[in-house]
Amino acid sequence: MIRLEIIMDRTVEDIFLDHIESLKADAAGCGGSRPAGAKPVEKPDTKPAAKPACFPYTLISEAKGEGASGPRMGSHVWPEENSLFILYVEEQQLEKVRAIIEQMRRQHPSNGIAGFYLPAAEELI
Numbered sequence: 640m641i642r643l644e645i646i647m648d649r650t651v652e653d654i655f656l657d658h659i660e661s662l663k664a665d666a667a668g669c670g671g672s673r674p675a676g677a678k679p680v681e682k683p684d685t686k687p688a689a690k691p692a693c694f695p696y697t698l699i700s701e702a703k704g705e706g707a708s709g710p711r712m713g714s715h716v717w718p719e720e721n722s723l724f725i726l727y728v729e730e731q732q733l734e735k736v737r738a739i740i741e742q743m744r745r746q747h748p749s750n751g752i753a754g755f756y757l758p759a760a761e762e763l764i
Contacts, residue, residue, distance in 0.1 A: 641733055642760035645724040648711070648750035649700060651743060652722040658739045659694055662732070666693040694732075699723040708751025721751070727760055 647655060702721040703712050710717040728736065733756065740754045 640727050640760045640762075641730060642757040643724070643726040643728060643733075643736060643754060644756075645726070645736075645740065645752070645754045646702065646704070646706065646721050647724075647743070647752040648708070648747075649720045649722045651747050651750045651752065652698070652700065654743060654747070655722075655724065655739070656698075658743075659696060662735060662739075663694045665735075666732075695727055697725040699725075706751055706753060711751075 645655070700720075700722050701713060702723040704721060705711070706721075711719045711721045713720040726736065737754065740752055743750075743752050
């Protein structure tokens with residue numbers, strides 16, 4: 640599992656969310672699909688387990704900071720703000736996300752977009 644941190648000008652947040660939706664559509668059936676017609680196994684007196692997200696992410700809007708594109712502080716002096724996406728993806732999805740970031744940089748050159756990854760992220764529990 641790889642941890643991705645993608646920081647971008649908040650004005651392009653919705654565009655990135657649209658790309659995530661397309662990745663989720665491409666990953667249809669992920670999260671342990673059952674054979675056709677099979678029913679979920681439920682334990683007595685328990686709720687059914689939640690289906691894992693096909694492309695899980697966390698979005699932190701209104702992130703403040705300074706990077707290559709300058710300060711983004713949400714103030715009168717520096718009114719812009721960033722968005723921070725944190726994603727945990729499998730290795731085969733890394734190149735798809737990298738391609739999205741490159742495409743967004745080409746299409747929106749005046750908006751700061753940066754991506755970082757940390758390999759071998761491991762869930763604690």
